[in-house]
Amino acid sequence: MLNFECDYLEGAHPRILEKLMETNMEKTSGYGQDPYTESAAQKILAACECPAGEVRFLVGGTQANATVINSILHTSEGVIAADTGHISTHEAGAIEAGGHKVLTIPQVDGKLTAAGITAYMQAFLADASHTHMPQPGMVYVSHPTEYGTLYSKAELEAIHDVCHEYDLPLFLDGARLGYGLAAVDTDVTLPVIAKNCDVFYIGGTKVGAMFGEAVVVTKANRIKHFFTTIKQNGALLAKGRMLGIQFDVLFTNDLYMDISAHAIRLAEKLKANLREKGYQFFFESPTNQQFVILENSAMQALSEKAKFSVWEPFDDTHTVVRFATSWATEEQDLDDLLALL
Amino acid sequence: MLNFECDYLEGAHPRILEKLMETNMEKTSGYGQDPYTESAAQKILAACECPAGEVRFLVGGTQANATVINSILHTSEGVIAADTGHISTHEAGAIEAGGHKVLTIPQVDGKLTAAGITAYMQAFLADASHTHMPQPGMVYVSHPTEYGTLYSKAELEAIHDVCHEYDLPLFLDGARLGYGLAAVDTDVTLPVIAKNCDVFYIGGTKVGAMFGEAVVVTKANRIKHFFTTIKQNGALLAKGRMLGIQFDVLFTNDLYMDISAHAIRLAEKLKANLREKGYQFFFESPTNQQFVILENSAMQALSEKAKFSVWEPFDDTHTVVRFATSWATEEQDLDDLLALL
Amino acid sequence: MLNFECDYLEGAHPRILEKLMETNMEKTSGYGQDPYTESAAQKILAACECPAGEVRFLVGGTQANATVINSILHTSEGVIAADTGHISTHEAGAIEAGGHKVLTIPQVDGKLTAAGITAYMQAFLADASHTHMPQPGMVYVSHPTEYGTLYSKAELEAIHDVCHEYDLPLFLDGARLGYGLAAVDTDVTLPVIAKNCDVFYIGGTKVGAMFGEAVVVTKANRIKHFFTTIKQNGALLAKGRMLGIQFDVLFTNDLYMDISAHAIRLAEKLKANLREKGYQFFFESPTNQQFVILENSAMQALSEKAKFSVWEPFDDTHTVVRFATSWATEEQDLDDLLALL
Amino acid sequence: MLNFECDYLEGAHPRILEKLMETNMEKTSGYGQDPYTESAAQKILAACECPAGEVRFLVGGTQANATVINSILHTSEGVIAADTGHISTHEAGAIEAGGHKVLTIPQVDGKLTAAGITAYMQAFLADASHTHMPQPGMVYVSHPTEYGTLYSKAELEAIHDVCHEYDLPLFLDGARLGYGLAAVDTDVTLPVIAKNCDVFYIGGTKVGAMFGEAVVVTKANRIKHFFTTIKQNGALLAKGRMLGIQFDVLFTNDLYMDISAHAIRLAEKLKANLREKGYQFFFESPTNQQFVILENSAMQALSEKAKFSVWEPFDDTHTVVRFATSWATEEQDLDDLLALL
CATH class of the missing domain: 3.40.640.10 (Type I PLP-dependent aspartate aminotransferase-like (Major domain))
Known part of the structure; x- marks a missing residue:
């Protein structure tokens, strides 16, 4: 998962x-x-x-x-x-x-x-x-x-x-x-x-x-x-x-910044990929939390293969969900997620 | 030290x-x-x-x-x-x-x-x-x-x-x-x-x-x-x-009790050894904290080779100090301490 | 005043x-x-x-x-x-x-x-x-x-x-x-x-x-x-x-209720009188606090002869004010106020 | 009483x-x-x-x-x-x-x-x-x-x-x-x-x-x-x-000081009178609270005619009690108390 x-x-x-x-x-x-x-x-x-x-x-x-x-x-x-x-x-x-x-x-x-x-x-x-x-x-x-x-x-x-x-x-x-x-x-x-x-x-x-x-x-x-x-x-x-x-x-050898930059790079990749696919974002976020509007049945399907945070209802048929990357996120996982979306 | x-x-x-x-x-x-x-x-x-x-x-x-x-x-x-x-x-x-x-x-x-x-x-x-x-x-x-x-x-x-x-x-x-x-x-x-x-x-x-x-x-x-x-x-x-x-x-395989017993064994050793040497204890403690009364100049001398807690004055020429053993105390260290006392 | x-x-x-x-x-x-x-x-x-x-x-x-x-x-x-x-x-x-x-x-x-x-x-x-x-x-x-x-x-x-x-x-x-x-x-x-x-x-x-x-x-x-x-x-x-x-x-001889009723009677009188004169109320209040919408220059004029509470602006030219009656309000004072309005 | x-x-x-x-x-x-x-x-x-x-x-x-x-x-x-x-x-x-x-x-x-x-x-x-x-x-x-x-x-x-x-x-x-x-x-x-x-x-x-x-x-x-x-x-x-x-x-016309002085005058009278009678005081108090040591059966008897505060036991047969004078104490009441003691 x-x-x-x-x-x-x-x-x-x-x-x-x-x-x-x-x-x-x-x-x-x-x-x-x-x-x-x-x-x-x-x-x-x-x-x-x-x-x-x-x-x-x-x-x-x-x-x-x-x-x-x-x-x-x-x-x-x-x-x-x-x-x-x-x-x-x-x-x-x-x-x-x-x-x-x-x-x-x-x-x-x-x-x-x-x-x-x-x-x-x-x-x-x-x-x-x-x-x-x-x-x-x-x-x-x-x-x-x-x-x-x-x-x-x-x-x-x-x-x-x-x-x-x-x-x-x-x-x-x-x-x-x-x-x-x-x-x-x-x-x-x-x-x-x-x-x-x-x-x-x-x-x-x-x-x-x-x-x-x-x-x-x-x-x-x-x-x-x-x-x-x-x-x-x-x-x-x-x-x-x-x-x-x-x-x-x-705070030795820029580790804090390096691992943060990793999370950001993956978040930007997710953002670019989803935008290309026509997904709408709830907020324009430049950081590691991305708030995406999903159609409810698609959200349901996704939830069987990936965990994410359910933020709030968008309208009757859509929901805002949050995907968070971090210092620990593996790129392969992100690619797998994007393949599912 | x-x-x-x-x-x-x-x-x-x-x-x-x-x-x-x-x-x-x-x-x-x-x-x-x-x-x-x-x-x-x-x-x-x-x-x-x-x-x-x-x-x-x-x-x-x-x-x-x-x-x-x-x-x-x-x-x-x-x-x-x-x-x-x-x-x-x-x-x-x-x-x-x-x-x-x-x-x-x-x-x-x-x-x-x-x-x-x-x-x-x-x-x-x-x-x-x-x-x-x-x-x-x-x-x-x-x-x-x-x-x-x-x-x-x-x-x-x-x-x-x-x-x-x-x-x-x-x-x-x-x-x-x-x-x-x-x-x-x-x-x-x-x-x-x-x-x-x-x-x-x-x-x-x-x-x-x-x-x-x-x-x-x-x-x-x-x-x-x-x-x-x-x-x-x-x-x-x-x-x-x-x-x-x-x-x-x-709490797997009695680790908590085993490491505690180690500290107690060393504390008992310290107690027995010092009692034998005529030291007086401020409290009769059965646990890992031992409160010993030291003559002040002896305490001063000891403090150059070992760290301990100064508890409170006992009288004008003596002080109560605390030695604590723990799960991590090495027996050799204790032996070295006892040799100094 | x-x-x-x-x-x-x-x-x-x-x-x-x-x-x-x-x-x-x-x-x-x-x-x-x-x-x-x-x-x-x-x-x-x-x-x-x-x-x-x-x-x-x-x-x-x-x-x-x-x-x-x-x-x-x-x-x-x-x-x-x-x-x-x-x-x-x-x-x-x-x-x-x-x-x-x-x-x-x-x-x-x-x-x-x-x-x-x-x-x-x-x-x-x-x-x-x-x-x-x-x-x-x-x-x-x-x-x-x-x-x-x-x-x-x-x-x-x-x-x-x-x-x-x-x-x-x-x-x-x-x-x-x-x-x-x-x-x-x-x-x-x-x-x-x-x-x-x-x-x-x-x-x-x-x-x-x-x-x-x-x-x-x-x-x-x-x-x-x-x-x-x-x-x-x-x-x-x-x-x-x-x-x-x-x-x-x-709580002897209904004093609490009697003096409260006095305040209500005067508040109702104020309400009826002002409504008749065309004033608008901000809230429909059945109690001793009456919230009335006054035109700002009229409010200014009134404030020279009577004290009241300024509640909040209603629009650019009107303000909500509060008149409070109480157990102690004298009817003559109310009549004088109503004459001013 | x-x-x-x-x-x-x-x-x-x-x-x-x-x-x-x-x-x-x-x-x-x-x-x-x-x-x-x-x-x-x-x-x-x-x-x-x-x-x-x-x-x-x-x-x-x-x-x-x-x-x-x-x-x-x-x-x-x-x-x-x-x-x-x-x-x-x-x-x-x-x-x-x-x-x-x-x-x-x-x-x-x-x-x-x-x-x-x-x-x-x-x-x-x-x-x-x-x-x-x-x-x-x-x-x-x-x-x-x-x-x-x-x-x-x-x-x-x-x-x-x-x-x-x-x-x-x-x-x-x-x-x-x-x-x-x-x-x-x-x-x-x-x-x-x-x-x-x-x-x-x-x-x-x-x-x-x-x-x-x-x-x-x-x-x-x-x-x-x-x-x-x-x-x-x-x-x-x-x-x-x-x-x-x-x-x-x-704080008009020295009222605060005058009424305080009244309480002090009566407390001093009580003190002088009881001292004369051989009573012992628990504290040497120069103010309106007087702490007197009473024999217990005498205390009991007094309590039927006068109220006072029981402070604390003095010894097995005596108790410390407090008498307080105030701005409102009437001299006749004090005289009656002293007559009882």
Whole structure:
């Protein structure tokens, strides 16, 4: 059975496993106080051209989102996000469990816009009862978004400017960041992100790691007692070097970018092939998630030979489905899938 | 440099790494919906003689404690624990961050006692203003305790009875459970624990796994929406099979017990040797943590050749230090340590 | 200056002040353990034909909402509400601060509908990832709504039935309940509410009291440790009899209904008069809040002689404004207002 | 039956009731946006010689404590308090419900000491695992304490200095502040408190008001979004002027000090009389709460004619009881009590 259901089906990139094997019986201190973690952090700051920053390695995305947002917001504040943002939908109320409301703005292609945030803030401040509402305290974007779309550099800068104007820290969820950075026409690089965001994370779980997200705070100590907050959120891995080693490998010899580029190449192949065959796409996605509209009986037939995600109904006879490629997708599998479509 | 600082210095047991390697490129569903996780859960329930139970795999101890306690307590309730309990001291306020007070009782050899809980509850209920206080809603014990000590079967049953009398669910933190189960004279087994506790967890991080704790709810569905609460606490691993595989290996061919027994054998050797040499122990510990009183200059000298944990001052000229053995300790290292002492 | 801005402009009904004066130097126990509180609770249960219920007196509405919702929900759960519900908008994130998401459904005339809740629950349960979302744990309605509209008995019963089907406790926010009960054609009475809701409150702050909301739990002890949760939420008044006395007076000789009926009579007069003059209403409201569409320059002129609430723009040249009558509105003031319009 | 059980047995000072009566039908805006609240705030800032401060009126003590502490602490932080502090004991876990641990230090005469805080902070920072613990984020003291004792000006200044050294905001709970200010030999005045604390409150509930606590932030805007946090904590009174009027009356013509002095005069009379009769006091209290050791059968006999608080057993045949005087205590009642003793 072919499987394009998501981008976290397999274990870890072989080079990571090798390194874990190789270092397995070394004895190091816990909680990220080890040389692998230090090395990984330095490589990431270098890749981000952000020497004044600080890197912390957390285990997963929901955990990273909740920990960062809890660390930054005042009790009276909420976080602005697209209504399709991961924190708005599929994190089981983790942000609210930390005491904060997610303040949603309708998405445009899965994204927030500078104009949308400005309009939101102007309406908020113009509302005579705005002191009776949760105060907007930061902005959350995902890049790539939940729909596989990307911000351009100009869009990100415009959002940064609005955030600065309203004194809102900007936080970027990069659970699939590699696939965004490796997209064909993007002008958004790690340094661009580091320059425009207060905090962001570089996703490992979906991009070659067994687990792990590298949280970059672009100005060290910007977040008060960040280590303690990580511990408090149950997000501090005892054997911290397991995270350090993984990211050290990913940020050695461009591995992170290379494996991301592989996923993108296959996604572009799928896109070109299906477009040629006349398939319609629900979103114009430049990344590893492709949202295709299938006729329902064709979808049914396909589902006997391949796994994919059923996204939402398109109309009475069609459905939007998602195919995801990843660092681990084999080209032969893709060819087999395309032969079926 | 010798290192007896703690029991989570190394990676994972080689058999675990092998299995991770072997299964690495398989494609499975996420979030614990995979055959390895199912297999591990079944093996654990069998080992616990608890077929009606439910097992969930979480990443770490603080996370497991916070998630379970949050899942069980009503907003008005707190959790009873020894004042030396891990949740009382070194979890960065994770329980309070979830909204609940840790209600501490002075420890006796690191333990709660049935009499102590009874006295606490009687005093609480006798206090005319007890409705103005957080209501005791569950009891937390660690086994082994933070001091390496163990409950006997009779002690655990007595606590179970008191808990039952006052309608307090009993939760056992088994971060080092293997070392407790493998102790020389213990009569506490997994089935004994399963019979007396509502929830407990079997520690992996400190007993052979790279990370992971297996939470056993002894009556399935005892905890409302437990999966969602795990997700909400940022404790749901996307590639859940990484946890399943580790515990599946640990609960195959008695590996968990074998590697625990190894640590205990070395701890007993250390104990016998040092006792013979006239050293004094701060606690009578039957497990892998040994608390020894060292003369300060001797301690200083030792610290140049071996790492250990400095626990607390004993008197003006002596200090309590902790040596920890583990599944990974090599006997030669122990012999070298003993030669230095 | 005339003032129709809201229904909490004045102090308390004179009979309440008299009673406070009369009893002022009596000595009673605190925290609601006094005969006035007991008497008020009994009168309310009698009025609700709900002898098995339990009544607690809290100070304000946001406090009552947060306390009740915190008391009922599991940590994994959120509360279903109309997107215009008070808890969704103007309570400064109090529900989220308690750890729970407000799960909004689009309002219909300010109301939830049984069909809307059913559709929401069906879509939720049909969503393959619904265990990754906050679980719906109760339903919140306001009656009258934030738009002055009312549920009919049939609508309330239908919502009750849906709630029962999905095991969702039903909570009714009656901050303006008197004005709903006294509306001209309503068939919703206190016993109807008590029969269909698990918890509701009878608003005092906006209906004759200086402050205070009477929370009715329709089955006593339905809420675990409710007294303690009230205290924990900072909602327990030390001199509790101040609340008891106010509600005792309000529920003696039908005062609550009489003063509510006064407000309704004046609202109906306003409605009839303005309709005759050709004014358009934004909502068909049977209660004390009337939403009228004014031409902007007329609104400007009026604002120099009368206060009212500016609700929202209607179109480029018109605005929706709210006039509120209350137990304290003098008929002459209304006549003066009508003369201005 | 005589009643010396506590200091919140009666309603409000008659002058307050008169003013409430007199202003009852005035129409003012809600939420503290009224001239009475403004006037009260100005009078309080003047009395505190703290023109740059900000005053907010809340309803009760637990509410004020939770709101202020939640407003100031970062999520990773806890609040230092005496183990007998009100927030440590009788607030139903309100601080923990807000996510923060109460970090207790053993009391000395019900008080914290500068030396105690210093020792706590030094030990905390010296602990190698202190980043795994809740971070001390502020200091809470009560004045008078729960035992009726008082800080001297020098003690308060010393605590202020320690707080400043460790960057810990100092918060003073003045639920019974009047009785502290009016004590015979105190050198602590409102300006002394304002100079040494970041936030404090002036208790109304126990000192002449029907309810209400005046929170003084000694530098305006020191607390981010304080109004919104008050609302979020359910602590914003809709008819805010009820609080403003009460404090405006209390701070007109020295009423607050006069009625406090009355309670102190009677407490001193009780103390002198009982001392003369050979009674022993459990604490040397200079305020309105007197803790007396009674022989058990004498206590029993007294309890048939007078109410008082049973504090704790002293020994097998004696008990500590508390007699509280207040603004409302009549001298004849005290004389009758003394006749019985």
